[in-house]
Structures are given as C-alpha cells and as structure tokens.
Amino acid sequence: MTKLTLGSHPYLLGFEQLERLLERSAKAGNEGYPPFNIEQTSERSYRITLAVAGFSEDDLAITVEERQLLIRGRQSEDASERVYLHRGIANRQFQRTFLMADGVEVAGAEMENGLLHVDLERAEPERVVQTIQIKSGENK
Structure with missing residues (x-):
C-alpha cells in the first residue's frame, strides 16, 4: 500500500510547499514556555499574545524569514548580588x-x-480570471 501525500495526490497540483510547511511545523519543537494565545481580531487579522513577564522590549526579538515568524527572548544576566x-x-x-x-x-x-502582542493581517486576495487560448495541433 502506498502512502498518499499532498504532493502526490492527482488533483492537488503544486501543493508540495504546503506539505513541507506541515513537516517544518511538526519539527519546530516549541515547548510550553512562554504560554501564548492566538485570537482572531477581525475577518482578516489575528493577534498572538505571549506572556513575557520580566522581559523588556530590549530582551525580545521578532523576525520573519521564509514565512516563519520567530519570537526570541533572552534576558540579560542579573549582575547584582541578590539572594533569592x-x-x-x-x-x-x-x-x-x-x-x-x-x-x-x-x-x-x-x-x-x-x-x-504581535498583530498579523491577511491581505485581500486578488481575484484573477484567466482565459486560455487553445492552439490547433496543425500549427506546430
């Protein structure tokens, strides 16, 4: 029995990238820290909220690379002589x-x-209707 994947399904043409995204998502290895919420704020917008108590803006970095949103946090070392x-x-x-x-x-x-809070927006997709001309096999 062969395994049917998105890239090999006969009616799903060009969806290999979606399959790779799903694999990358499964390998992302996100642990449970920090906790976060994802909410839909309108029909075309979303908000990711992370609980980052103790972090300042300078301790956080947000980057986007290849459709991947990456949020990193690194607190500076506390140099004081605190006794907890x-x-x-x-x-x-x-x-x-x-x-x-x-x-x-x-x-x-x-x-x-x-x-x-990280706000995301989805652009309105452009609707394109394309008519394809059929060439006669005699004009080769």
Whole structure:
C-alpha cells in the first residue's frame, strides 16, 4: 500500500510547499514556555499574545524569514548580588516559531503589562480570471 501525500495526490497540483510547511511545523519543537494565545481580531487579522513577564522590549526579538515568524527572548544576566529565598519567575531564554500562510504579514508588535502582542493581517486576495487560448495541433 502506498502512502498518499499532498504532493502526490492527482488533483492537488503544486501543493508540495504546503506539505513541507506541515513537516517544518511538526519539527519546530516549541515547548510550553512562554504560554501564548492566538485570537482572531477581525475577518482578516489575528493577534498572538505571549506572556513575557520580566522581559523588556530590549530582551525580545521578532523576525520573519521564509514565512516563519520567530519570537526570541533572552534576558540579560542579573549582575547584582541578590539572594533569592524562592525564585519562581522564570529567567530563561525562549524561542517560539509560527508558520504564516502566504499573504499574512506582521502588522506590528507592542508590550503591555508583561504581555507581548504581535498583530498579523491577511491581505485581500486578488481575484484573477484567466482565459486560455487553445492552439490547433496543425500549427506546430
């Protein structure tokens, strides 16, 4: 029995890239830190919210490369001589990866009360109707 994939299905032409995206998504290896929400804010916009308590704007980096949104956090080392009796606030670096569909762009990001909000927007797709001329086999 052969395995049917998106790239080999006879009616799905050119979807090999989608299959690669699904594989990359499965390998992203996101752990549970930091926790996040994804909400749909309108028909064509979304908001990713990460709980980044203890991080400043300078400790965070947001990049987009090859339709992949990457959010990294790295806190600077605390050089003071603090003595903790209990340390329950995580002070560790993180990396969160989100794959974005074609046409989805990052509209902006903001910090508010220990939450990082990343807003995404999907562009209105352009509707194209194309008529294909059929050539006669005699004109070769």
